[in-house]
Amino acid sequence: MASDSVKYMPVHGGGGATTASSADIKSLLAAVKPRKASAFAYVSVLAFVAFTVFLAFSPSRNTSSPWFANIFSSGDPHGGDGGGSSAAGRYRSQFSSIFSYAFPNATWSQPSNRSSGAISSRPGSNFSDPIAKNGNFSSTTSSFAGSVPKNETLQSPDTDNLGPVAKNSTFGSLATNQTNPVAKNSTDKSLNGSSNHSWSDQTRETPSNPKNGTVIAPNSGKEQASKTNQTAVPPPKSAVTAAPPEKQSNKSSDSGSLVKEEIVRWKDSLKNCDFFDGEWVKDESYPLYKPGSCNLIDEQFNCILNGRPDKDFQKLRWKPKKCDLPRLNGSHLLEMIRGRRLVFVGDSLNRNMWESLVCILRGSVKDQSNVFEANGRHHFRGEADYSFVFRDYNCTVEFYVSPFLVQEWEVVDKNGTKKETLRLDLVGRSSDQYKGADIIVFNTGHWWTHEKTSKGEDYYQEGSHVYDELNVLEAFRKALTTWSRWVDKNVNPNKSLVFFRGYSASHFSGGQWNSGGACDSETEPIKNQTYLTPYPPKMQVLERVLKGMKTSVTYLNITRMSDYRKDGHPSIYRKQKLSEEERRSPLRYQDCSHWCLPGVPDSWNEILYAELLVKLDKLENTRRKP
Template sequence: MADTKRLPLADGFPVLSELGFILRAPWRTGLFAYGFMFALVALTVFLLFSPSSDSSSPLLSGMVTSSSTADTYRSQLSSFFSFFFPNSSPSTATASASPPLPPSPNLSSPPSSYLSPRSENVSQPLVAKNHTPPPDLPSFPGRNHTIATTQPQAPNQTRNSSDPSTPSPPAKNDTVKAVESVPADNGILSNYTASLLKKHSNNNKTINTNSTVTVPVTGSTQEKVKDWAESLKKCDFFDGQWVKDDSYPLYKPGSCSLIDEQFNCVLNGRPDTDYHKLRWKPKDCDLPRLNGSDMLEMLRGKRLVFVGDSLNRNMWESLVCILRSSAKDQNNVYEVNGRQQFRGEASYSFIFRDYNCTVEFFVSPFLVREWEVPDKDGLKKETLRLDLVGQSCDQYKGADIIVFNTGHWWTHDKTSKGKDYYQEGSHVYGELNVLEAFRKALTTWARWVDANINPVKSLVFFRGYSETHFSGGQWNSGGQCDHEMQPIRNDTYLRQYPPKMVVLERVMKGMRTPVTYLNITRMTDYRKDGHPSIYRKRTPTAAERRSPLMFQDCSHWCLPGVPDAWNEILYAELLVKLNQKGQQGQPQQEKRPQ
């Protein structure tokens, strides 16, 4: 053993001396020492030759990658501190740091700290959170999804996100906003058309489905936009059928406090709901679903005016509710005089302050002036001046869009019989056929339109006759429709086209001013299920309680309901006309001499 102690050292380590010490120790202690040494060597080899990029000990990683830059080292330290202090951030930044590379098309960028949730392996379009879709093109009825076409984004384009290295996925209810600029209109188009014609210059298209997808614009997409406009242009909006669509109505029943009690069938206790779930489908095209946000942009700085009887009030209230539900701030939508009921006054006007536009209604059930003359006993007698337009005409003649109607009041006893009622100048007709009186009245209206409305500034519409569905009587003689729960499906049960509307068409053909005829007569004839019937009041009178079925409204329409479809047609007509103006304006600009 003495010889062993005198052996020389091996590389400065007394190997044999240590070996002798171990051999003299109990065998269990030696076994433990060998095991400990083996485990230490194995752990060291593993850490040196198999470092993990996700390791929580970046200091060991730094031992291996000794050639890394100072920036990488600072990044490792940042990750190290973020593991223990996730809310802390580096106090300084390197001015010369390179901009982050764009994310891989197949992989999301790694999380910024080790405590952040793991990113999924899904690429997302670039979005700005809490944005609504730009008013570029109308939504189409489909399966409630939205496809927005945008120009592909360059890799070095700025992102609208708090983290520049990671694209932010849209929230569950967010929509994708196109990241591109709008080409200038070069002064070719009027202010009225500019907002909607940007849809075509942007080459954007929006369609309803269950998800939001971003598609790059290609030549084929541009052609589809043109084809869509042409398909609407050639489509007869009024030849079609009612189809069930569970995505309707356009606003939640009972949600619009602006609906008159007369039309608010849900709050008046109507139990069935199928009449809400029908939309009008023309045979040759799909009507664009009325997008309230788009239409408000269309109306920005404009006046839209309805003129006529209570059926136009029905349509007006429908549109006010649709637009109000889409307004940025509903507190900025109000009737100019603070009115909450819309019967009994000569006119009403809703202001959409955020859009600087108004949607108005002027009461003029005949479009010509109601008058009074003294009778033989010195009392006043009501007449209808067939030679004078309604008294309020000067208040709306400068509006940007005007929708006229008349019809229902011409069926009342006084007008239909025509005895001592119609007047021209100082002459009161002892008797005049109602169709002739109607022709005279519309001729007076047409001459006023030609003389007072500027067709370059204003678009003029005339909405046709809305059919009634009284059974067993008329509006004042016990007519009923409360048992009707489904629309007419067989065309043989439809009525003949009203003779008054034939007169209207002849008058409009002789006008200089273009008037678009909203011929809703046939489409309303199908809808015997859509009237308020007995659900026209919350608190019926004593007589109505005694005989509730004797007092029914089978003329007007529940809201939401049929008038919403009229407004969708109005929306489609406006889009077609704006597209036509855009196509007419551009060639004129090109033909100007240089």
């Protein structure tokens, strides 16, 4: 007994109870072997680690612990959550990668009580996609933290909550490289985001049922898609409505510089040149546009389409004797009339010239869908006015039907019957529509050669008075005087340029247009000046009226240069479908007044272009703003 008591005595002589406890512990430890002690220690450490991991990856949804909040709350990638957000994002990314590797089929829920930019979960709510409305996401082919379960359809947000990428964008599969094609009608050209993680910086919750689950994403105003390993495909051409203002202004300034160079190059040589004294020369680089390339040409002028076999008449260019005409550059002319209205007013010969210019200009525009008739018309013979819009240049090229430049009228005679008259004292009805135009090209002439106007019996009217008989030249003078007074009163010469195109010669042989006149055998121009017709008396009247005007009007005296071109008319190639009577006598019905296109009116427009190079800079800057 005494020996046992001595064995368990405390070394320093402590109390009895303490001595007994210590002795018991020592005896217990002494009883445990070294191997069992090591195994017990390892098990304890593993249990602690497992418990810690469980708490780390399955925190309480409503936890208030700052430690948990810092690790598991989503940080705003753009700094919306302050300085700690980036650190939190790094911790979350590391833990999520480990967890997804260890438990590949598990899903991870994040707390919804984020700071600014977070969208809380709602029962039955749709996925709020910051990129596009109606964006359909196909199944994911790569595993990543917070991934969307296979075959899950992500619904779109409300229209009002859309971010910078437009509606109706369709996105392809979320593959490893995250290549998202931007679909039709999308206006954004690129997507932003982070590496190897789809929507890594957005709060999303996956439900317990992965097939039918919905995912809530934050508002796209602050958060966008991942950047690295994502390739954004640009939208199709049809989706791009306009270039950015900076690019547009750069393009405009570049084009404007080229136009200035063109003006400097040509202005001095053209200033004192007589454009109308010259000759037709063969030029293999003509015509200015390929035959058949302009579907805007009326059937009446489309000779090649109507079966005309010879084409040499399209290879002639007008060459003044004392200068060279610049080749009409459609891009330069469009830049010159940017923000302006160019208007043709007159008869069907001015329509001939108008269609020629529209085809030349349209052919120089890259996107021809941006060139259209304002009212959607495709035929130009039945209405009183037409306007082609060149949207990229904010300009229009218009035509107003007014064959006499004064009004056609009706009166009731003593017997109560109506009869047509021509009001020599009233300018055409459409005048209010074009009086503010920047460039106006007038003409009249052919309708004054018809039987009714030539005879002048009971046809011409001033006020309430109808002349029993009036000479056609006097009537023509009165009509032009009415027109000239209107121009002087309504056109501001500081803001508008006015042109008057002269009479275009006809080449009927053996009769007139309604009496068997023909020109179908003509394939070459007149080369001997002695065969040209005398200068028309009506154009002499016109010159006298123009000299008496206050407003400066440029006279485009194309009569002589056109008279050479007996080969340029449609003749029998004026239409495709002939009536029964026309088939029986095809040579009887010919057009030797109008011109085939491409053809002579293209040269009229080249002279107009030369005149504008010289005179357009005199106008005040009155361009319309886009």
